[in-house]
Amino acid sequence: MGDARSVAPVRWQHARRIARLAAIGTGATVAATAATGGVLLGQARQARRTIPMAEAPPPRCDGVYGARFPGRPLTMVVLGDSSAAGYGVHRRRETPGSLLATGLSRRLHRPVRLHRFAVVGALSAGLKPQVESALEVAPDVAVVLVGGNDVTNRTPPAVAVRYLVDAVRTLRAAGCEVIVGTCPDLGTIRPIQPPLRWLARRWSRQLAAAQTVAVVEAGGRTVSLGDLLGPRFAAEPGRMFAWDRFHPSAEGYAMAAAALLPTVLSALGAVPERRPSLVGLEGVRSLPEAAHEAARHAGTEVSGAQLRGRDRGPGGRWAQLRRRAFFGVGAVPPTGTAADSATLEGTA
Numbered sequence: 001m002g003d004a005r006s007v008a009p010v011r012w013q014h015a016r017r018i019a020r021l022a023a024i025g026t027g028a029t030v031a032a033t034a035a036t037g038g039v040l041l042g043q044a045r046q047a048r049r050t051i052p053m054a055e056a057p058p059p060r061c062d063g064v065y066g067a068r069f070p071g072r073p074l075t076m077v078v079l080g081d082s083s084a085a086g087y088g089v090h091r092r093r094e095t096p097g098s099l100l101a102t103g104l105s106r107r108l109h110r111p112v113r114l115h116r117f118a119v120v121g122a123l124s125a126g127l128k129p130q131v132e133s134a135l136e137v138a139p140d141v142a143v144v145l146v147g148g149n150d151v152t153n154r155t156p157p158a159v160a161v162r163y164l165v166d167a168v169r170t171l172r173a174a175g176c177e178v179i180v181g182t183c184p185d186l187g188t189i190r191p192i193q194p195p196l197r198w199l200a201r202r203w204s205r206q207l208a209a210a211q212t213v214a215v216v217e218a219g220g221r222t223v224s225l226g227d228l229l230g231p232r233f234a235a236e237p238g239r240m241f242a243w244d245r246f247h248p249s250a251e252g253y254a255m256a257a258a259a260l261l262p263t264v265l266s267a268l269g270a271v272p273e274r275r276p277s278l279v280g281l282e283g284v285r286s287l288p289e290a291a292h293e294a295a296r297h298a299g300t301e302v303s304g305a306q307l308r309g310r311d312r313g314p315g316g317r318w319a320q321l322r323r324r325a326f327f328g329v330g331a332v333p334p335t336g337t338a339a340d341s342a343t344l345e346g347t348a
Contacts, residue, residue: 058086061098065112066105073111077134077142084118084145094250099257124163131167139176147183161214168218177267178220182208185226205295212291226298259299262324286315
């Protein structure tokens with residue numbers, strides 16, 4: 001039950017059954033289905049025309065951050081797609097890798113050596129060569145952002161998750177802590193219009209939930225990005241998204257880094273763990289249930305947990321949900337979260 005390979009296929013088998021039943025109806029139903037399909041195809045073509053193609057690679061952000069601090073540098077690698085690479089910004093300090101490395105060095109008071117292996121346009125299937133390159137630098141912690149391209153390319157979730165879990169297991173076997181920012185909610189992207197937007201939201205959340213189950217089973221932690229930028233984008237689209245209206249802006253990446261940094265610090269044992277609230281979103285529950293909740297609430301961390309000394313219960317593996325304080329300035333946390341005054345920006 002805890003394996004994403006057994007969870008995701010069930011959902012897609014259910015979806016396929018619904019599709020088959022819809023296609024077996026009357027002639028009117030078939031005509032309506034065909035018409036809807038035509039609308040979706042037309043909207044997909046329109047979205048591709050509206051969202052510009054990549055013009056230039058994102059700035060390189062590799063290097064040592066916080067070199068003034070004493071001690072051996074902690075090695076961090078960033079893997080995944082264009083969101084991990086920082087496409088859409090023009091300064092290295094605005095990339096998620098730079099933001100995270102700067103935040104880590106300042107909070108740990110030690111140097112952080114950053115290597116970015118993320119590739120613009122990468123699918124989950126492209127993680128293997130990135131992981132192989134990452135292992136050559138003996139990373140202490142890896143941050144992975146992937147999934148959006150799997151949704152837009154209609155990669156079956158079970159396939160995408162299989163590549164992701166292989167990457168997490170390989171990194172964990174090498175002693176590397178792994179934090180995965182799960183698939184963002186593509187239903188927040190304005191160039192994608194309803195009803196395609198509604199399907200994009202559903203597909204995104206399905207993949208995010210499957211990613212969470214697989215990553216936690218493999219020994220990693222996840223942070224749901226979901227519609228983290230959605231409310232702010234609706235209010236301030238010019239600030240939160242880049243010129244292409246698809247990738248985050250510098251402020252959007254700062255918000256994502258603010259959500260990820262506390263979990264990175266926790267994975268490294270750098271922050272004391274408080275007992276989570278027993279009411280509301282936080283708490284221990286079965287991993288599938290935790291994954292579903294996290295996919296619906298952006299900024300939620302999911303990690304493995306024990307209950308009464310056991311890793312598993314009747315519903316599968318136990319998981320801990322946490323709503324951590326967002327760290328950073330330049331990114332305003334959603335209402336109800338605590339902010340930290342320390343900046344994430346800086347130079348290597």
